[in-house]
Amino acid sequence: MKRYSVFAIAREALRYHTGWERAWRSPDPKPAYDAIIIGAGGHGLATAYYLGKNHGITNVAILEKGWLGGGNSGRNTTIIRSNYLQDSSSAIFEKARSLYETMSQDLNYNVMFSPRGLLMLAQTHHEARGYKRTVHANRLQGVATEWISPQEVKKLVPIINIDGPRYPVLGAQYQARGGTARHDAVNWGYARACSDMGMDVIQNCEVTAIRSENGMVTGVETTRGAISCKKLGIVVAGHSGVLAEMAGFRLPIESMALQALVSEPIKPCIDVVVMANTVHGYISQSDKGELVIGGGTDGFNNYTQRGSFQHIEETLRALIETFPIISRVKMLRQWGGIVDMTGDRSPIISKTPLGNCFINCGWGTGGFKAIPGSGWAMAELVAKGEPGPLAAEFDMWRFKEGRFIDESVAAGVAH
Amino acid sequence: MLILECPYCGVKAEETELQPGGEAHLKRFGPGSSPEDFEAYMFARKNPKGVHFERWRHAYGCGKWFLAARCTATLEVFGTYPAQSPEPPADLVNKIKAKRPEWKGWK
Ligand SMILES: Cc1cc2nc3c(=O)[nH]c(=O)nc-3n(C[C@H](O)[C@H](O)[C@H](O)COP(=O)(O)OP(=O)(O)OC[C@H]3O[C@@H](n4cnc5c(N)ncnc54)[C@H](O)[C@@H]3O)c2cc1C
Ligand SMILES: [Zn+2]
Numbered sequence: 001m002k003r004y005s006v007f008a009i010a011r012e013a014l015r016y017h018t019g020w021e022r023a024w025r026s027p028d029p030k031p032a033y034d035a036i037i038i039g040a041g042g043h044g045l046a047t048a049y050y051l052g053k054n055h056g057i058t059n060v061a062i063l064e065k066g067w068l069g070g071g072n073s074g075r076n077t078t079i080i081r082s083n084y085l086q087d088s089s090s091a092i093f094e095k096a097r098s099l100y101e102t103m104s105q106d107l108n109y110n111v112m113f114s115p116r117g118l119l120m121l122a123q124t125h126h127e128a129r130g131y132k133r134t135v136h137a138n139r140l141q142g143v144a145t146e147w148i149s150p151q152e153v154k155k156l157v158p159i160i161n162i163d164g165p166r167y168p169v170l171g172a173q174y175q176a177r178g179g180t181a182r183h184d185a186v187n188w189g190y191a192r193a194c195s196d197m198g199m200d201v202i203q204n205c206e207v208t209a210i211r212s213e214n215g216m217v218t219g220v221e222t223t224r225g226a227i228s229c230k231k232l233g234i235v236v237a238g239h240s241g242v243l244a245e246m247a248g249f250r251l252p253i254e255s256m257a258l259q260a261l262v263s264e265p266i267k268p269c270i271d272v273v274v275m276a277n278t279v280h281g282y283i284s285q286s287d288k289g290e291l292v293i294g295g296g297t298d299g300f301n302n303y304t305q306r307g308s309f310q311h312i313e314e315t316l317r318a319l320i321e322t323f324p325i326i327s328r329v330k331m332l333r334q335w336g337g338i339v340d341m342t343g344d345r346s347p348i349i350s351k352t353p354l355g356n357c358f359i360n361c362g363w364g365t366g367g368f369k370a371i372p373g374s375g376w377a378m379a380e381l382v383a384k385g386e387p388g389p390l391a392a393e394f395d396m397w398r399f400k401e402g403r404f405i406d407e408s409v410a411a412g413v414a415h
Numbered sequence: 416m417l418i419l420e421c422p423y424c425g426v427k428a429e430e431t432e433l434q435p436g437g438e439a440h441l442k443r444f445g446p447g448s449s450p451e452d453f454e455a456y457m458f459a460r461k462n463p464k465g466v467h468f469e470r471w472r473h474a475y476g477c478g479k480w481f482l483a484a485r486c487t488a489t490l491e492v493f494g495t496y497p498a499q500s501p502e503p504p505a506d507l508v509n510k511i512k513a514k515r516p517e518w519k520g521w522k
Pocket of ligand 2: 422
């Protein structure tokens with residue numbers, strides 16, 4: 001793989017850009033691999049990347065039914081933060097956030113990580129108490145967050161209306177090193193690095209059945225033929241229930257639509273990320289000038305990647321009250337993704353009832369920020385067969401044993 | 416926009432009138448039951464990509480709970496029926512079978 005650098009740009013400029021090579025190969029599937037990862041979203045690709053980088057396992061295929069990054073990893077609003085309440089959550093989310101800091105250098109791919117600062121507004125007294133508690137918890141966990149006053153919020157976000165009649169801003173939980181990154185670049189950067197290590201990223205290859213013998217996985221059937229493997233990682237977000245059924249178990253997961261939208265590009269007006277969880281709306285501005293906006297999930301099971309109109313209206317109604325300046329901005333595009341919601345709103349990184357078959361899912365509305373940490377933890381699980389410290393609490397049996405990782409306040413609506 | 420006919424008041428209710436209530440026909444387990452049964456009732460879900468039976472409430476109408484059969488892959492609605500039904504009515508099941516020959520049945 002040729003490295004990307006300022007010299008490469010200069011060299012290519014001098015020869016009419018004829019020397020750029022494809023970022024990743026497009027191979028046909030081999031008959032067998034040491035490990036197969038199903039799903040080329042950020043989590044699947046990061047899992048494969050760390051299988052190679054941390055554990056030296058490179059005879060790996062990543063199978064994708066559509067195009068890589070075409071699922072939620074290419075549909076999200078790219079918010080990155082690690083201000084969670086429970087220790088096990090903040091450990092994995094902070095691991096991920098810290099890996100984002102050097103991801104562009106590690107992958108030799110500009111993922112445009114922008115730690116511009118993130119505010120979670122408190123608009124009810126209940127919320128204010130909750131966020132103060134999280135700030136204290138974060139301090140114990142070594143995650144840098146702080147509680148700031150409405151005036152400090154106003155200073156960071158001049159366009160905000162802090163004394164709206166219905167939902168005044170009572171303060172905010174502020175994570176200065178939270179922010180955004182370019183989602184496509186994260187997917188593409190990992191795919192390029194995996195391909196460079198000799199792994200096969202195989203697109204347009206849908207897994208249709210999982211093969212097993214004596215309770216151990218032996219391979220998969222796909223739209224491009226049967227492929228055998230020693231180990232299998234299922235990393236398919238909204239389709240986790242479908243794959244779990246193929247593997248013969250049931251998950252505490254429901255798949256629902258979550259939507260986002262962007263406005264026409266406007267001059268820079270907001271240089272932080274603001275989340276308003278009471279009213280289900282959040283907003284940031286992309287480098288192109290578009291306001292990137294998202295809200296809450298629809299309430300019913302859905303695989304169509306299309307959401308309901310009234311949820312968009314709800315989100316915009318709330319944001320216009322908080323940011324009156326945007327009331328006449330036109331919206332350009334709107335889309336949906338299928339998010340995998342677990343019973344306690346925390347993810348699952350786990351062994352499964354099927355031997356040598358592992359699953360990583362349940363990131364729901366908030367897994368973009370977790371991609372590198374989740375890949376790190378999942379790779380360790382697949383390589384060693386047992387979870388390391390990051391994944392240990394996220395097993396799927398916690399629902400039977402009542403060991404919930406209850407982040408519903410932090411992760412149920414927020415991204 | 417999703418439209419379901421309330422089996423009680425006959426209103427063709429659109430989504431904003433309705434409140435979703437998740438998978439229907441779950442078997443309830445209470446105190447004293449095994450962790451497996453309790454988990455199955457509380458958390459494990461079929462979550463199919465296809466035919467799904469689910470609970471809905473006509474929240475801004477008559478206020479009653481009812482059940483619906485719907486396709487989660489296309490949003491097609493097959494029909495609605497009263498919440499007291501221990502299983503989906505036979506004519507509804509037959510209608511779905513005719514439309515979706517590959518469907519494995521509601522259990
Ligand atoms: C609108 C929206 C906004 C969001 N905003 C944020 C945010 O601001 N911050 C944040 O942290 N998170 C956010 N999220 C959540 C985040 O996008 C997801 O948690 C994350 O991208 C999940 O990544 P993944 O790799 O697990 O899944 P995906 O990226 O969905 O990848 C799964 C892949 O598996 C493939 N697949 C499925 N079935 C099969 C099969 N049978 N065979 C082969 N391949 C298969 C799919 O095609 C897909 O490409 C948002 C999500 C949405 C929808
Ligand atoms: Zn009614």
